[in-house]
Amino acid sequence: MNKTFFGHPVGLSTLFFTEMWERFSYYGMRALLVLFMTTPLTEGGLAFSEETTGAIYGLYTCFVYLLALPGGWIADRLIGARKAIWYGGIVIMIGHFILAIPNEISFFVGLIFIVVGTGLLKPNVSAVVGDLYGPDEAAKRDAGFYIFYMGINVGAVLGPLVCGYFAENINWHLGFAIAGIGMALGLAQYRLMANNLGKIGLKPNIQQDTAKFESTGNSKLAGLIAIGTIGLLALLQFTGNIDIFTANGLAEATIILICIIALAYFGYVFIAGGLSADEKKRVAVIFLLIICAAVFWSGFEQHGSSFNLFARDFTNRNIFGWEMPASWFQSINPFFLITLAPVFGAMWIKLSAQNLNPRTPIKFAIGLILVGIGFYLMVVAAGIAAEGLKAGAFFLIAAYFLHTCGELCLSPVGLSTMTKLAPRRYTSQMMGMWFVGTAAGNLVAGLVAGRFDPEDLNQMPDLFMNFVYSGLGVGILLILISPILKKWMGDVQ
Numbered sequence: 001m002n003k004t005f006f007g008h009p010v011g012l013s014t015l016f017f018t019e020m021w022e023r024f025s026y027y028g029m030r031a032l033l034v035l036f037m038t039t040p041l042t043e044g045g046l047a048f049s050e051e052t053t054g055a056i057y058g059l060y061t062c063f064v065y066l067l068a069l070p071g072g073w074i075a076d077r078l079i080g081a082r083k084a085i086w087y088g089g090i091v092i093m094i095g096h097f098i099l100a101i102p103n104e105i106s107f108f109v110g111l112i113f114i115v116v117g118t119g120l121l122k123p124n125v126s127a128v129v130g131d132l133y134g135p136d137e138a139a140k141r142d143a144g145f146y147i148f149y150m151g152i153n154v155g156a157v158l159g160p161l162v163c164g165y166f167a168e169n170i171n172w173h174l175g176f177a178i179a180g181i182g183m184a185l186g187l188a189q190y191r192l193m194a195n196n197l198g199k200i201g202l203k204p205n206i207q208q209d210t211a212k213f214e215s216t217g218n219s220k221l222a223g224l225i226a227i228g229t230i231g232l233l234a235l236l237q238f239t240g241n242i243d244i245f246t247a248n249g250l251a252e253a254t255i256i257l258i259c260i261i262a263l264a265y266f267g268y269v270f271i272a273g274g275l276s277a278d279e280k281k282r283v284a285v286i287f288l289l290i291i292c293a294a295v296f297w298s299g300f301e302q303h304g305s306s307f308n309l310f311a312r313d314f315t316n317r318n319i320f321g322w323e324m325p326a327s328w329f330q331s332i333n334p335f336f337l338i339t340l341a342p343v344f345g346a347m348w349i350k351l352s353a354q355n356l357n358p359r360t361p362i363k364f365a366i367g368l369i370l371v372g373i374g375f376y377l378m379v380v381a382a383g384i385a386a387e388g389l390k391a392g393a394f395f396l397i398a399a400y401f402l403h404t405c406g407e408l409c410l411s412p413v414g415l416s417t418m419t420k421l422a423p424r425r426y427t428s429q430m431m432g433m434w435f436v437g438t439a440a441g442n443l444v445a446g447l448v449a450g451r452f453d454p455e456d457l458n459q460m461p462d463l464f465m466n467f468v469y470s471g472l473g474v475g476i477l478l479i480l481i482s483p484i485l486k487k488w489m490g491d492v493q
Helices: 011-038 050-066 068-079 081-099 104-131 138-169 172-192 208-239 247-272 277-304 306-314 326-353 360-386 393-421 424-449 457-489
Strands: none
Touching: 011 050, 011 081, 011 104, 011 138, 011 172, 011 277, 011 306, 011 326, 050 068, 050 104, 050 247, 050 277, 050 424, 068 081, 068 104, 068 424, 081 104, 081 172, 104 138, 104 393, 104 424, 138 172, 138 326, 138 393, 247 277, 247 424, 277 306, 277 326, 277 360, 277 393, 277 424, 277 457, 306 326, 306 360, 306 393, 306 424, 306 457, 326 393, 360 393, 360 457, 393 424
16 A cells, blocks of 8 residues: 555655745744844844834745746756755755854845745645646645645744744844754655655756756746846936845835746747747636735734734733743744645535535635724724834734734645746746745835834834735635636636
8 A cells, every 4th residue: 555644645745844844944033033123232133223124024934935937947857856955954954054153244145045045945845746746636636736835834833933932032043042942853865865856856847958058048037037136226226216235225126027037938938938828818817816925924924023013012922920032923823734734625625526616816805804994903903003002912912813824825826826837848937937926025015114213112013904905805806806817717716
């Protein structure tokens, strides 16, 4: 009898635990990032302003996902997904240990290492999960991604609890070092259980002669993007519209860069990618879903920034005389994901068996609407804080719950849909573009969080209200255009 992992291919267990430890390191460190940067120098922090902190946080979380595009390209054309995962994990581990060095320069160097490593690992581990299933196993593939998502969130629960405790109570840099140890454990597990994956992901997805032809086109495209971007940014710098020598200005410039990359890439794929008419329609759906995902993540990623600061400064964290570390709130979302992911996975399979499973655009719309409702609760909490009172932890917990339900309607479904809609020769790249959309949302989240001013409490309700409007508005619009997207998707759910 062939071995299985909860009824799925046994290779899923390898990817489950690899991603679990990688997410332990990522979310453990992320829970500390904003708190560490805004903590006074006398308490071991960097004493950055909220605006600078928000911009740096946005740039970091943005580039973590933005580099998924070249990471997917490297795997597709050069080394295969399996090697990309391995080398990416090594670079991530080194980055965390560099962060453990108490120096401002090492702080930024460590972030760069983590960004590069995650760009290699993140899109390719998801692409390999998709390759475990056949083309006629759509519902089972969705369920497999939910199990994989549970692995992500086991790590995401443990990371903030462990790293956060040692960082806030003993030493910030010890927290960063523990994140590095987590990644080291993930690498050891990946190497020991690699045989479970068989030959999946060992070789690039396309033949070398095709790669040579397409890499020439991609090189020309990259050159045009670089020239156009440099010219535009130079013009904006010269006119004074953007100061790229500040963290905030660099973040704004990066938004422009992301838009140029996304439009140029999809334009190139449509025009010179050799797609059939049906493939072009499916890629168009991918493009629209990525835009919706960016809107979703721009709100969701407030968890690590403005929500984190709100938990520290304006939330009653007292439990029978003991004050809970603010970073521990970062474990609430992944805890809900662990408990709810099996429920959602089973629900989609049951609905699919009855031909009632909502199409992907409807699931995305539900996710966006739930995010909007969750932010309305934070509007109420911000109003309480504006009156000089501490808001109850209920508001953050309830917002996290609604956002988690929204995430389960959008994120694992989105990962699975990218692998189903993407043309085979572009699978890892389209997965990379999915993370480019995530990058854009993360960067917007950081810029908005930079407006979170603890000295001006009256602006907080308006800040959170922006996400109520965007979540509800885009969600409703997506419902209205879903019949068109359904036709373009063909038989893909």
